[in-house]
Amino acid sequence: MTTLQNSQQVAFLRGINVGRAKRVAMADLRKLLGDLGFANVRTVLNSGNVVYDADRVAPAEAAARIEEALVLKLGVAARVTVLSARQFSELIAQNTLAPVADAARLLALVLNNPADVQRLAPLLQQPWQPEALALGQWAAYAWCPDGVLASKVLAALGAMLGDGVTSRNWATMHKLKLLLDGADVAAPASIQET
Template identity: 65%
Template sequence: MSTQRQIALLRGVNVGRAKRIAMADLRKVLGDLGFTNVRTLLNSGNAVFDCAARDAALSAVRIEETLVLKLGVPARVTVLDAQQLAEVVAANPLVDVAADPARLMVAVLSNPAHRAKLEPLAHQQWQPEAFALGRWAAYIWCADGVLASRAAAAVGNLLGDAVTTRNWSTMSKLHALAMES
């Protein structure tokens, strides 16, 4: 049976007081779903796991449902496979622009079709910020911080919970974790 390495990004988990999930509980939930080699990164709802290739397409929905049923936590889940994550990391055109990886945000699309909604943003002027659009994600350089970012706010306004954002440091760590055997 072939397996596929996947990366789950839970939206809004462990940010503030709402939607609290211990990473040990998340690992258990994923293990109970039959996923193997489950590892979490940080305390913010990032997980890398292996699943049967035949189950890969439904993993986000299964995780979302199980989080509610087992932990009582509703959270949108975006899942990329290892190849998609590698493409997100390799395609980032703003790496050389960003002076601080904590302010370089990657907005991962839960549905690649939503990319079309963001295309007008790629043609706007954002200085001192920067915005770029990839196949699976948008890249946002938040020069004055995430909370002050007009580009990040625009992405959130257009997509709501159909996007989840991680900083470049986290994405780089997830990519390294996903590449481990």
């Protein structure tokens, strides 16, 4: 396993390729990030998950550059949240729901502004059973045993944060972690969308 590199980042594009709106081909997205000067650009699935090397570009600056380029080059407005490899590793480690939950029904809601976790803290006091909610420094975690469409936790988080959060299921987060840990992305077809 490779040690996390300081220059690696993970970008999450909110709301692309959901239904017919905001369609972005992953090849176009990889090219766009390459044109911005990012190296070793890899995508996971078709829903706006990108791992790349950013050299010395801070995550917030990378997010702003990607958002602007999406509009200017692809005509798509989408909120972008970027975490460094270290921040992403912390996000993974801070999920207290992961050991007991099915990865398809466990969501990580990545915060665009980490300070929003303070706004979410009162939600921990509410009874969500059979659902569950946990908070970390970079994300909220929601266990949705009856599915995401019926989730009261997700509805509450969405009402509080709007587009200030983007969600991914835990299986997708695991795939991103594999890329950051140096997995051979050419081998498993489920990791890289061509």
